Amino acid sequence: MLGSSIQCRHSINRQVWGTVLKPVKVGICGLGTVGSGSVNILLNNAEEITRRVGRSIVVEQVGARRDNPECDLTGINITRDIFDVVNNPEIDIVLELIGGTSIAKELVLTAIENGKHVVTANKALIAEHGNEIFARAEEKGVMVAFEAAVAGGIPIIKSIREGLSANKIEWLAGIINGTGNFIMTEMSEKGRDFSDVLAEAQELGYAEADPTFDVEGIDAAHKLTILASIAFGIPLQFEKTYTEGISQITSEDVSFAHELGYAIKHLGIARRTQNGIELRVHPTLISYKQLLANVNGVMNAVMVKGDAVGPTLTYGAGAGALPTGSSVIADVVDVARTLTADPTNRVPHLAFQEGSLATTTILPVEEIESGFFLNMRIQDRAGVLANITQILSENGISIESVIQRERNGGDLVPLVVMTHTVKEQNMNAAITAIEELPDVAGKIQRIRVEHLA
Numbered sequence: 001m002l003g004s005s006i007q008c009r010h011s012i013n014r015q016v017w018g019t020v021l022k023p024v025k026v027g028i029c030g031l032g033t034v035g036s037g038s039v040n041i042l043l044n045n046a047e048e049i050t051r052r053v054g055r056s057i058v059v060e061q062v063g064a065r066r067d068n069p070e071c072d073l074t075g076i077n078i079t080r081d082i083f084d085v086v087n088n089p090e091i092d093i094v095l096e097l098i099g100g101t102s103i104a105k106e107l108v109l110t111a112i113e114n115g116k117h118v119v120t121a122n123k124a125l126i127a128e129h130g131n132e133i134f135a136r137a138e139e140k141g142v143m144v145a146f147e148a149a150v151a152g153g154i155p156i157i158k159s160i161r162e163g164l165s166a167n168k169i170e171w172l173a174g175i176i177n178g179t180g181n182f183i184m185t186e187m188s189e190k191g192r193d194f195s196d197v198l199a200e201a202q203e204l205g206y207a208e209a210d211p212t213f214d215v216e217g218i219d220a221a222h223k224l225t226i227l228a229s230i231a232f233g234i235p236l237q238f239e240k241t242y243t244e245g246i247s248q249i250t251s252e253d254v255s256f257a258h259e260l261g262y263a264i265k266h267l268g269i270a271r272r273t274q275n276g277i278e279l280r281v282h283p284t285l286i287s288y289k290q291l292l293a294n295v296n297g298v299m300n301a302v303m304v305k306g307d308a309v310g311p312t313l314t315y316g317a318g319a320g321a322l323p324t325g326s327s328v329i330a331d332v333v334d335v336a337r338t339l340t341a342d343p344t345n346r347v348p349h350l351a352f353q354e355g356s357l358a359t360t361t362i363l364p365v366e367e368i369e370s371g372f373f374l375n376m377r378i379q380d381r382a383g384v385l386a387n388i389t390q391i392l393s394e395n396g397i398s399i400e401s402v403i404q405r406e407r408n409g410g411d412l413v414p415l416v417v418m419t420h421t422v423k424e425q426n427m428n429a430a431i432t433a434i435e436e437l438p439d440v441a442g443k444i445q446r447i448r449v450e451h452l453a
């Protein structure tokens with residue numbers, strides 16, 4: 001049995017109050033990228049893990065539609081029905097690594113009903129159904145751990161929930177989708193084609209089953225929902241997260257931003273203001289002086305500003321089999337360590353005690369303030385820029401910089417305007433008015449600008 005093969009050679013199953021602790025038995029549902037990475041870590045690092053936990057962790061059963069050549073399942077009990085795993089009385093901890101929100105929800109709720117602890121990498125499930133799942137888990141006295149759900153291998157949940165628990169968190173901002181950051185980096189650094197880079201991200205196991213979740217910001221919105229909840233002590237509110245993807249960003253936008261000293265990054269931003277909480281995912285210009293602007297490829301990074309600690313930054317691989325497996329197995333270790341502890345001493349699922357969650361308003365995007373980068377096509381005629389600046393000024397918007405190109409054969413020339421901070425609704429009014437000017441052609445590309453401090 002694999003169970004015995006991954007036990008520590010120097011068996012150190014701890015004694016608690018005179019009783020030798022038994023191995024912890026894990027059941028794994030889903031054997032794709034994350035499932036296989038998690039199995040491989042348990043196998044390869046068994047001795048190190050046993051030394052940390054004080055008892056061995058055994059893969060009791062794997063539920064998978066098919067075997068995966070990426071990992072060796074010799075000797076492991078395999079079933080093609082994942083519900084066998086959650087109904088297996090031998091299993092202490094269920095790893096939900098199938099993805100999606102329908103079968104996964106049923107699977108996790110069944111595991112909880114059966115008194116099993118759950119570890120999941122599924123951000124969609126937690127962001128959309130976490131309130132219900134955690135309530136049920138608390139009633140049943142079991143844990144649902146989800147470190148792998150946000151920013152892959154980075155221990156950001158643990159960092160906010162435990163490491164920063166003395167702070168009032170003011171804001172957080174992060175690159176929290178590896179696929180999107182990989183695509184934007186490859187496109188801007190190597191001039192590669194969008195669909196070509198996306199195909200590579202899928203091949204490398206970074207992308208979601210439906211990659212529009214990555215490209216259109218849904219995956220990042222799931223993750224931001226979770227981060228905001230544990231940072232501010234509010235319920236999970238995915239439906240209130242403003243979401244924009246990267247599919248409309250052009251290489252021209254990237255190169256104008258670069259000229260102005262900015263990178264375009266797909267950020268998730270959550271901020272407390274006097275009027276409520278901002279929750280938003282969108283492409284964002286950030287100065288190259290910011291560390292976040294230099295986070296490239298599949299790497300993720302999350303800045304968190306606490307009132308006591310100031311700004312912090314956590315950085316690492318946001319996707320992939322082993323980085324994500326690293327977070328899955330760290331959660332298994334955490335759960336295994338606390339199996340003998342009184343449940344009232346556990347870290348609360350959403351960082352704040354149940355019953356202490358705040359009902360703070362989530363602000364509509366029109367109320368949010370940021371700078372703007374506007375990229376438009378105008379007729380190369382005297383007075384056009386004056387008309388545009390007048391509209392901006394009428395809406396209380398001041399200009400930080402302008403790039404205007406010489407005519408290059410055609411009648412239309414690009415004009416890029418970068419503004420100081422303004423409320424979104426004022427910018428909406430200004431853009432509508434500018435697009436109505438006869439000398440402005442088509443739609444204006446707008447990208448928000450953030451000066452994170």
Ligand SMILES: NC(=O)C1=CN([C@@H]2O[C@H](COP(=O)(O)OP(=O)(O)OC[C@H]3O[C@@H](n4cnc5c(N)ncnc54)[C@H](O)[C@@H]3O)[C@@H](O)[C@H]2O)C=CC1
Binds near residue numbers: 324
């Ligand atoms: N790939 C990555 O880098 C990361 C993925 N995640 C999350 O981890 C979860 C798994 O993702 P991946 O491993 O990438 O996906 P995947 O598609 O590689 O693996 C999922 C596996 O589950 C199996 N599966 C699905 N439904 C099943 C069912 N009803 N019965 C039996 N098997 C079933 C599929 O056949 C597949 O082998 C998702 O929630 C994803 O969002 C989280 C962080 C990073």
Ligand SMILES: N[C@@H](CC=O)C(=O)O
Binds near residue numbers: 151
């Ligand atoms: N598809 C996701 C996987 C990790 O969460 C990503 O690319 O970030």
Ligand code: NA
Binds near residue numbers: 147152154
């Ligand atoms: Na993580």
